[in-house]
Amino acid sequence: MAKMKRVLEGLIDPRRRNRYEAARRVLIRIPLERVRALQFEWLMVKFPKYAYGMQKAAALASALDLPGFTAIEFGVAGGYGVIAMEKHAARLSSDLGLAIDVVGFDLAEGLPAATGYKDLT
Numbered sequence: 001m002a003k004m005k006r007v008l009e010g011l012i013d014p015r016r017r018n019r020y021e022a023a024r025r026v027l028i029r030i031p032l033e034r035v036r037a038l039q040f041e042w043l044m045v046k047f048p049k050y051a052y053g054m055q056k057a058a059a060l061a062s063a064l065d066l067p068g069f070t071a072i073e074f075g076v077a078g079g080y081g082v083i084a085m086e087k088h089a090a091r092l093s094s095d096l097g098l099a100i101d102v103v104g105f106d107l108a109e110g111l112p113a114a115t116g117y118k119d120l121t
């Protein structure tokens, strides 16, 4: 496993970014828990931006010896992001022994109309 990890780490070396997608496609076909753990560590998951934030929050909670934290999504829409957050939370909880609550809010009214240039992204 250590050798495989070294080989895979070579694939995701930032200097070889073009190989990231190829590595991701290989990894998703390997149904091993340790490979799943690497996928999560390397953000090869749905909603990687949420996984990244939650990984950092979990590392901080552990360093501060806190029991856990609450991850919140403001504007869940169809709920795909909050479902991904639940999966990320389950992994981090079992890996680090943290209690992670996931909460989502939504007005169910869609995005409000733009009121200025700052709303146009």
Ligand SMILES: C[S@@+](CC[C@H](N)C(=O)[O-])C[C@H]1O[C@@H](n2cnc3c(N)ncnc32)[C@H](O)[C@@H]1O
Binding pocket: 073, 074, 075, 076, 077, 078, 079, 080, 081, 105, 106, 107, 108, 109, 110, 111, 112
């Ligand atoms: C672009 S969608 C969110 C997509 C979702 N975060 C994702 O990544 O799949 C924006 C959502 O924010 C919600 N929303 C907009 N303003 C809000 C507010 N003030 N409070 C709560 N939800 C709001 C809308 O109803 C909409 O469902």
